[in-house]
Amino acid sequence: xxxTIFNGSPRGENSNTSIxxxxxxxxILSREGCSLEIFRLNRTEEHDNYxxxxxxxxxxILVFPLYTDAMPGIVMAFIxxxxxxxxxxxxxxxxxxxxxxxxxxAHSRYIQRYLExxxxxxxxEYAGTCVMGGSEGLRYMNEGSMDNxxxxxxxxxxxxxxxxxxxxxTLKRIAGKEKLPxxxxxWFRLTGFSNAYWDMLLKKNHAYDTxxxxxxxxx
Amino acid sequence: xxxxxxxxxxxxxxxxxxxSLDRMMERxxxxxxxxxxxxxxxxxxxxCGCLGxxxxxxxxxxxxxxxxxxxxxxxxxxxxxxxxxxxxxxVSPLIKKAxxxxxxxxxxxITIVRGECHHKKRYARYPYLGLVLVDKESDSMNDSxxxxxxxxxxxxxxxxRLLFTVCSNGSTEGLEHEIDDF
Numbered sequence: 405x406x407x408t409i410f411n412g413s414p415r416g417e418n419s420n421t422s423i424x425x426x427x428x429x430x431x432i433l434s435r436e437g438c439s440l441e442i443f444r445l446n447r448t449e450e451h452d453n454y455x456x457x458x459x460x461x462x463x464x465i466l467v468f469p470l471y472t473d474a475m476p477g478i479v480m481a482f483i484x485x486x487x488x489x490x491x492x493x494x495x496x497x498x499x500x501x502x503x504x505x506x507x508x509x510a511h512s513r514y515i516q517r518y519l520e521x522x523x524x525x526x527x528x529e530y531a532g533t534c535v536m537g538g539s540e541g542l543r544y545m546n547e548g549s550m551d552n553x554x555x556x557x558x559x560x561x562x563x564x565x566x567x568x569x570x571x572x573x574t575l576k577r578i579a580g581k582e583k584l585p586x587x588x589x590x591w592f593r594l595t596g597f598s599n600a601y602w603d604m605l606l607k608k609n610h611a612y613d614t615x616x617x618x619x620x621x622x623x
Numbered sequence: 624x625x626x627x628x629x630x631x632x633x634x635x636x637x638x639x640x641x642x643s644l645d646r647m648m649e650r651x652x653x654x655x656x657x658x659x660x661x662x663x664x665x666x667x668x669x670x671c672g673c674l675g676x677x678x679x680x681x682x683x684x685x686x687x688x689x690x691x692x693x694x695x696x697x698x699x700x701x702x703x704x705x706x707x708x709x710x711x712x713x714v715s716p717l718i719k720k721a722x723x724x725x726x727x728x729x730x731x732x733i734t735i736v737r738g739e740c741h742h743k744k745r746y747a748r749y750p751y752l753g754l755v756l757v758d759k760e761s762d763s764m765n766d767s768x769x770x771x772x773x774x775x776x777x778x779x780x781x782x783x784r785l786l787f788t789v790c791s792n793g794s795t796e797g798l799e800h801e802i803d804d805f
Contacts, residue, residue, distance in 0.1 A: 473776040477720035602731040605678040
């Protein structure tokens with residue numbers, strides 16, 4: 405099986421997407437008889453070449469961060485290049501992974517519907533869409549605290565290779581609760597605790613005092 | 624007078640929509656102020672996800688390209704109309720690239736809106752959004768529902784609302800009808 409993973413992060417190598425792909429890779433390479441290639445879509449000058457690789461693969465996983473409720477611009481530019489493969493991907497397997505900074509997976513479900521539709525246009529076998537929330541800052545976390553997520557993505561990679569699709573159980577465990585529990589909403593509103601991450605970065609950059617700036621308004 | 628910003632993401636005007644658009648703006652110019660941006664002729668980089676606009680120079684993108692003029696126009700307008708062809712069942716990469724670059728307009732802080740996490744406002748008010756999908760084949764208009772669902776969400780995250788999606792095969796009749804009573 406010839407497997408290709410596309411990294412759809414504009415941040416490229418130094419991205420949360422890369423970490424997820426590394427975890428997937430661990431699950432995939434545990435199985436023999438499978439070749440794996442990984443391409444970074446932030447190298448937009450390579451998109452024609454990558455589009456050819458897309459069509460020549462048996463299995464494809466596209467991983468991207470949620471940008472304004474959909475795929476990043478570079479990923480849409482790549483999808484445009486895939487038009488020759490519409491209706492020509494029979495028997496090939498296509499899966500997606502969307503991660504977002506928002507804690508709830510609900511934000512990513514809208515673009516997921518589009519990805520399902522796109523997969524049907526290719527006439528590829530739909531392996532599923534994995535959605536993970538709370539990904540911003542993943543790359544700053546220490547490895548130990550991420551062991552649980554890492555194992556789940558190992559399993560997701562293994563699911564894809566062994567069964568040709570993501571298992572519903574793994575998807576559910578990665579996604580967690582679809583919406584914030586009411587108690588948590590209340591807590592959020594009361595404390596704004598997720599803002600601590602932004603405050604830390606703002607202070608580090610000596611930008612905390614200007615955090616409410618409105619530079620684009622014409623007063 | 625209402626201010627309307629038009630963000631035109633047409634890659635190649637095969638339907639003649641742009642000519643109709645010019646005529647429409649001419650007809651309405653006593654009542655509305657239009658600012659029109661043709662993305663294909665502008666120098667705009669893809670958002671690189673550095674989040675500098677949130678944590679380094681709050682509210683300001685680190686890129687000094689043509690997007691700055693669009694953002695200034697967007698934040699002072701009453702309505703932003705996104706014009707896009709249907710590309711692989713979605714909006715054009717040009718429109719996606721431009722709307723990704725809207726994030727300096729909001730604040731990184733999170734707040735609860737309708738039971739969900741959304742970003743806080745940076746500005747006091749935000750324009751409404753409208754979407755025009757231009758395609759010469761009318762059957763691809765079946766895709767408009769999926770696109771609308773996503774852009775309703777994008778509008779919500781811009782602390783705004785998507786007022787309409789209009790499908791056009793080159794005429795601006797539907798669009799004019801929508802903005803007439805805006």
